[in-house]
Structures are given as structure tokens and as C-alpha cells.
Amino acid sequence: MGLVFILFFGSNCTVFASEDSITHQVYVLVNSLSKESKEIADFYTTRRGIPKSNILALEMSLKEEISIEDYVRTIHNPLLKMLLERKLVQGVVDSRVDQWGRKKMSVASHDIAFLVTTHGVPLKFTDFSDEKTIEEKRTDAQSMEKLQASVDSELSSILLNYYSSFSGPIDNKLSGNKDEGAWKQSRIIRTSRLDGPSVKTIKKRIEDSIYAEAYGLHGRAYFDLGGPYKLGDEWISKASELVKDAYYEIDLENTKKLMGFANRLDAPAIYMGWYRQTAYGQWRDFSIRVPRGAIAYHLHSYSATTIRTQKKAWVGPLLEKGYATTFGYVYEPFLGLTVRPDLFIESLLAGKSLGEAYFLANPAISWQSILIGDPLYRPFLKSLSDQLETTQGGIFKNYIYLNEYYKNKELLGELEAVTIAKRRLFENPNLALMFTVGSDLIEKEAFDSAIHIMKPMTLVSDFHMEDLALVDAVAQLFLKARKKQLALKLYQNMLFKNKLPKTLELKLLENGLSVAYLNGDYQFSSKVNKRILELEADQ
Numbered sequence: 001m002g003l004v005f006i007l008f009f010g011s012n013c014t015v016f017a018s019e020d021s022i023t024h025q026v027y028v029l030v031n032s033l034s035k036e037s038k039e040i041a042d043f044y045t046t047r048r049g050i051p052k053s054n055i056l057a058l059e060m061s062l063k064e065e066i067s068i069e070d071y072v073r074t075i076h077n078p079l080l081k082m083l084l085e086r087k088l089v090q091g092v093v094d095s096r097v098d099q100w101g102r103k104k105m106s107v108a109s110h111d112i113a114f115l116v117t118t119h120g121v122p123l124k125f126t127d128f129s130d131e132k133t134i135e136e137k138r139t140d141a142q143s144m145e146k147l148q149a150s151v152d153s154e155l156s157s158i159l160l161n162y163y164s165s166f167s168g169p170i171d172n173k174l175s176g177n178k179d180e181g182a183w184k185q186s187r188i189i190r191t192s193r194l195d196g197p198s199v200k201t202i203k204k205r206i207e208d209s210i211y212a213e214a215y216g217l218h219g220r221a222y223f224d225l226g227g228p229y230k231l232g233d234e235w236i237s238k239a240s241e242l243v244k245d246a247y248y249e250i251d252l253e254n255t256k257k258l259m260g261f262a263n264r265l266d267a268p269a270i271y272m273g274w275y276r277q278t279a280y281g282q283w284r285d286f287s288i289r290v291p292r293g294a295i296a297y298h299l300h301s302y303s304a305t306t307i308r309t310q311k312k313a314w315v316g317p318l319l320e321k322g323y324a325t326t327f328g329y330v331y332e333p334f335l336g337l338t339v340r341p342d343l344f345i346e347s348l349l350a351g352k353s354l355g356e357a358y359f360l361a362n363p364a365i366s367w368q369s370i371l372i373g374d375p376l377y378r379p380f381l382k383s384l385s386d387q388l389e390t391t392q393g394g395i396f397k398n399y400i401y402l403n404e405y406y407k408n409k410e411l412l413g414e415l416e417a418v419t420i421a422k423r424r425l426f427e428n429p430n431l432a433l434m435f436t437v438g439s440d441l442i443e444k445e446a447f448d449s450a451i452h453i454m455k456p457m458t459l460v461s462d463f464h465m466e467d468l469a470l471v472d473a474v475a476q477l478f479l480k481a482r483k484k485q486l487a488l489k490l491y492q493n494m495l496f497k498n499k500l501p502k503t504l505e506l507k508l509l510e511n512g513l514s515v516a517y518l519n520g521d522y523q524f525s526s527k528v529n530k531r532i533l534e535l536e537a538d539q
Contacts, residue, residue, distance in 0.1 A: 023050050023376065025113035027088070028194075029079070029155075032057040034120030036199050041118050043203050044194055047210060048376060056082055064123040064306055068147060068166065071125040072101045075151065080105070080158060088112055089159060100166060107159040107187045114355045114375040117152055119195045119202055123307060123370070124150050124330040149367055150304075150330040152191040156365040159187040169337055169364035176343070176360060183359075190359045192375035196319040197310045208324045209354075209377035211394075212293020216387035217379045218396040219269025219291040220432070221248045226256040227275035229335055232299055236272050238342035243270055246349050247384065247406040249436065261501040264469045266432060267291055267396045271323070272341050274299035279317035281501070284310070287465045290322030291396045293379055295348075297326055297341055304328030304370050315372055325354055325373030333368035353378050398430035405433060414440065422453065431457060431467055435474050447481040454478070458489045462497050465504075472508055475515065488512075488519045495528065506535055 028045060030037040041055045060066075060074045080103055083089045091107035098104060126148035147166050157170050173186045183190055196202045223240040225233045237254070244250050248270065253259050258276065265282050269291045277300060282288050296318045303314035304327075310320035315328045327339055340361040347357035355375025362369060384407060387393070387400050401424040408417035421437045424430075434454050441450035454474055463471055471490055478487040491512035500508070509532050516525035 021049070022113045023048055024054070025111055026050050026116060026376065027054045027056055027112055027114070028116045028118060029056050029058070029121055030118050031060045031062065031120035033059055034062060037118045037120030039199060040194050040202055044116070044118075044206055044374070047206055048374070058082070060120075061122055062120060064308060066122045066125050067128045068100060068125050071122070071151065071154070075122070075155075076158060077101070077103050079155070083110070083112070091159070105159070109184050110159060110187065110189065111184070112189050113183065115155060115189050115191050116375060117155070117191065117193045117195070119199065119308070121193075121195075122151050123195070123304070124148065125154070126331070146331070148331050150370045152193055152370045153365050153367050156189050156191050158189060160366075166366070169367040172359065172362050172365045174359045175363050178360065188359075188365060190355050190375065192355050192358070192371045192373060194374070195307050195372060197308055197316050198320075201320055205319060205324045206374055208292040208294075208322075209374045209379075212291075212324065213378055213381050215390060215393045215397075216382040216400060217269050217291065217293050217295075218387075218393055218399040219248075219267030219294065220264075220399065220402070221250040221270035222259060222265075222268050222273075223250060223252045223271075224259045224273030225252070225254045226258075227299065232274055232335060235340055235342045236274065236299070239272055239345045242342065242345050242349060246380070247403040247410075249402050249406065249432070261285075261504040262469060262507045264473070266466045266470055267399050269294045269396070269399075270345075271296040272298075276300065277302070278312060279314050283314075283321060284317050285501075286321065288321075289395070289464075289466060291399075292322075292394055293324045293377070294322060295325055295379060296323040297339075297344075298328070299338060299341070301329055301332045304330050304372075307370075307372065315370075319372060325371075325377065327358060327369060327371045329368040330370060331368045333364075337364045337367060339363075339369055348378075349380055351378060351380065398428045399432060401425075401428060401430060402433050402436060405436065418449075425453060429456060431470055431474075435470055435477070438474065438477055442477050442480050450477065451481055451483055451486070455486065458486055458493070461493055463494060465498065465500065468494055468500070468504060468508060472511060475511065479515070479518075484515060484518045487515045488521060488524070491515055492524065496531075502535055502538075506532065509535070
């Protein structure tokens with residue numbers, strides 16, 4: 001791969017690629033009837049240094065869901081013709097067509113590193129035949145032979161149609177194949193999609209990916225188990241271990257209970273969970289800020305049934321909230337044919353790009369999955385040492401010192417790790433690092449050292465909502481260290497300042513009430529108790 005030069009102008013950065021870079025083998029598919037589709041393609045190709053001649057325009061429906069006939073007529077056949085005319089595919093066209101009207105050909109190889117679809121390109125297709133009864137259609141939804149798929153996944157198999165049918169999934173020969181050149185000979189086209197609730201959102205996610213690639217992905221990781229099948233829990237649990245081994249601090253919810261506002265939610269750089277039909281609570285609340293370049297995945301059969309809204313399913317809401325990339329399913333994929341989150345994370349941590357990791361982890365094409373995001377994005381491109389040397393990184397930059405602390409604990413031992421962390425906190429105060437180091441010291445009953453590290457938190461007069469569960473945990477550490485006055489100070493600084501989600505406010509009020517009683521502060525306890533009664537009356 002050729003060299004890539006990155007120039008920075010303020011908070012934005014544009015990537016210019018050398019002539020032999022893979023960016024010259026990235027092609028962007030747009031709907032010529034959609035000005036948004038063309039606008040996104042122009043923005044993306046400029047940001048990534050992709051030649052403008054790599055934009056492929058076809059006239060298509062503006063709907064998310066189209067018929068099989070429309071897919072063949074407006075996308076499959078004209079795109080195949082365009083790829084042949086541009087000599088991006090090496091093959092021989094057959095004079096016949098199959099029963100759906102698809103042109104057939106025998107392909108030797110191709111030169112498309114990634115095919116990126118854009119907002120305005122249809123999302124999925126299905127058989128709109130009215131001949132079947134409602135019961136028959138319901139049965140078809142549970143069938144491996146159904147005639148429906150995501151457009152992107154079908155495009156991955158466009159060069160295989162001489163051998164394939166619309167009916168059912170096709171094995172992805174790139175799954176688990178770590179040979180970097182396998183895509184050329186596989187006849188599989190790796191796809192990704194730049195789509196979402198709005199053009200503004202899509203552009204921002206592109207910028208965030210480039211930013212995080214340059215400065216690092218900063219924050220914590222959250223994994224929510226407790227889905228309906230053991231296998232899914234195993235995958236997400238494995239992903240959490242991989243992220244933990246990469247020195248990220250993780251929170252793992254391993255019960256049937258969902259993560260909610262009462263849990264820690266600060267700096268959610270990585271989120272993986274299942275099995276809820278629609279994004280809920282904190283995953284739609286814009287008060288909880290998301291680090292630039294963040295990664296999210298919620299395993300649900302219809303997580304991408306629509307992606308151009310921030311109110312339905314999962315993919316759209318996650319993008320609107322701030323996640324740079326996610327993947328999901330337009331129809332029922334069946335668990336065994338979903339993208340493996342552990343293999344996806346493993347590949348990303350090994351330095352693979354988003355598009356590479358997705359196809360390494362995806363068992364099937366011509367099926368239901370879609371990847372949303374810049375396929376060139378490498379979230380873990382910047383090493384920890386390089387991140388520590390730069391002053392850039394945004395509002396969550398100081399979380400890098402949390403990663404450093406875990407790495408130092410493993411390599412240098414806890415004593416040296418604490419010493420370095422203390423120096424970092426003096427130079428760059430960070431609530432998360434204060435809590436983690438303080439918690440480790442409390443466990444060793446080094447109370448004075450722990451208090452010295454965490455006490456500055458009591459000087460903060462107001463906290464961002466995403467930090468309140470963390471500050472509540474610090475208050476409980478103060479109690480363990482027999483510093484009930486400091487705990488009370490934190491609750492006084494947290495409560496009655498801003499409107500909060502009910503579950504979070506009740507948790508803070510109940511813990512604050514206990515601390516107020518311990519301190520004999522009956523004026524504050526009376527105020528807290530009154531508010532608890534008000535909230536309980538509303539239930």
C-alpha cells in the first residue's frame with residue numbers, strides 16, 4: 001500500500017493518497033436522481049483523496065425498499081455493464097439471462113477494493129408478489145430460501161450470479177481469510193454504505209472517522225449481554241475481552257438487565273449489546289456525548305430495517321447519536337448468519353480497516369447485512385505511544401491516560417502505574433482516571449492516597465450528565481475511606497442542578513439521602529426525601 005499524507009486544518013483533516021494507494025480502487029455508487037447522494041459522494045471522495053472519476057452514477061428509485069425487478073433493472077444490470085465498460089472486471093459476458101433477468105458472466109478477477117453506496121441508493125429489495133397469503137409471507141420470513149436481501153450484500157455477489165440464485169445466502173469466501181489480496185480473486189466485491197438520517201449526520205461521521213484515525217479513539221467500552229441465545233452472549237463476551245486486552249476500560253452487563261442511565265455512560269467509544277428491537281434511553285439521548293470515531297453494534301434481526309430515521313430500529317439512531325460506524329440487518333438474518341462481533345473487533349484491533357474487518361467477520365453475502373461507515377477507517381491506527389505524544393484529541397483526549405494506566409499496570413506493576421497516573425492527573429485532570437486509580441488504592445486500604453487523588457472532584461460545582469453515575473461511584477468510595485463529609489459534598493454538587501432521567505435521579509437521591517443521614521444534615525435530607533416522594537408519585 002502506498003504512503004498516505006494527512007494535512008490538518010483546524011479541527012478538520014483531509015486525506016490525500018499517493019497514486020498507488022488503495023483509495024484509487026474505491027468506487028462510490030450514487031443515485032443520479034438524488035442530489036444528496038451526489039453531495040455525499042463528492043464530500044467523501046474529496047476527504048479521502050478518491051478520484052472523482054470513481055463516482056458511479058445510476059438512475060434508481062429513491063425508496064429504501066424496492067422490488068426484485070427494480071433491483072435487477074436499475075441496479076444489477078446497469079452496474080455490471082458499467083464495471084465491464086470501465087474494465088474494472090475481467091470476465092466474459094454470457095448472452096443468456098436468468099429467470100429474474102439478471103445478466104450472467106464468468107469473472108476471473110476485479111479491481112474494486114471497496115464499493116461504497118450512498119444515501120439515496122435503495123437499502124433493500126424483496127418479492128412484492130401478491131399471490132401469497134399473509135400466513136405464507138410470515139412463513140417465508142423464517143425461511144432460508146426467501147427472495148429478499150440488502151442491496152449492498154447482493155452487490156457483494158454481483159460477480160457470482162453465473163453460479164448463484166436470489167434464493168438464500170451465499171457463503172462469504174472472504175470470511176476468516178486474512179490474505180490481503182484475496183478480494184481480487186474471490187469475485188466478491190466488498191461493500192460499505194454512507195447513509196443515515198441526514199446528509200449533515202453522514203458528513204459528520206465521515207469527518208469523525210478521519211479525525212479518530214489521526215488522533216485515536218478515546219473513551220471506554222460498554223458490553224451488554226443477556227440476549228436470548230448463549231452463542232450471541234459468547235460472541236459479545238469475547239469481544240469485551242479483546243477490547244480489555246487492548247487496555248480499554250470496559251463495563252460488562254452480563255445479566256438480563258439492560259444498561260441504563262443509572263449505569264456509567266461516560267465516553268462510550270465502543271458499544272455492543274443485544275437484544276432490543278429499537279434503540280432506547282441513553283442510545284438516543286444526545287445529553288450523553290459520544291467520542292469521535294466511536295463504534296457501535298446492537299444485535300437484532302431488524303436493526304437496519306430503516307436507516308434514514310433517528311427514531312426507528314438501531315442503525316439510524318446510533319448514527320444520529322454520534323457513532324461513526326455500525327452494522328445491522330434489513331430482514332431476518334438468523335443468528336448463525338450474522339456478523340461476528342468478536343471477529344470484527346479482533347480484526348480492527350489488528351489494524352484492519354472497517355471494510356476489511358467486516359468482511360472477515362461476515363459469514364454470508366447475498367443476504368441481510370449492511371455495514372455503515374467509511375470502509376477505509378482504521379480506528380486503532382494510532383498507537384498508544386503516538387496518542388500520548390500529541391496534544392490533539394478533543395473533549396475525551398484525557399481518557400488515553402486511562403488506557404495508559406491499564407497498560408502500565410500490566411507491564412510495570414501497579415505501584416509504578418499509580419505513580420505515573422498521579423503525574424498525569426496533576427497535568428491533565430480526568431474524572432475517570434481519578435476513580436479507577438482511587439478504587440484500586442481503596443481496595444488496598446491506601447485511603448490517604450486515594451482521597452488525595454479523588455478529593456479535587458469535590459471542587460466541581462456542576463457535572464455533565466454522563467459523569468453523574470461515575471461521581472456517584474466516587475462518593476461511595478469516599479464512604480469506604482470513612483470520608484462521609486466528602487461524599488455529602490458530591491451529592492450536594494450533583495443534585496437539584498439539572499433535569500435528569502428518572503432512574504438516574506432516583507439512584508442519586510437514594511444514595512444521597514443515606515449520606516445526608518450519616519452526616520446529620522437534616523435540611524438536605526428533607527429536601528432529598530421530598531423529591532423522592534415526588535418522583536415515586538409520578539410512577
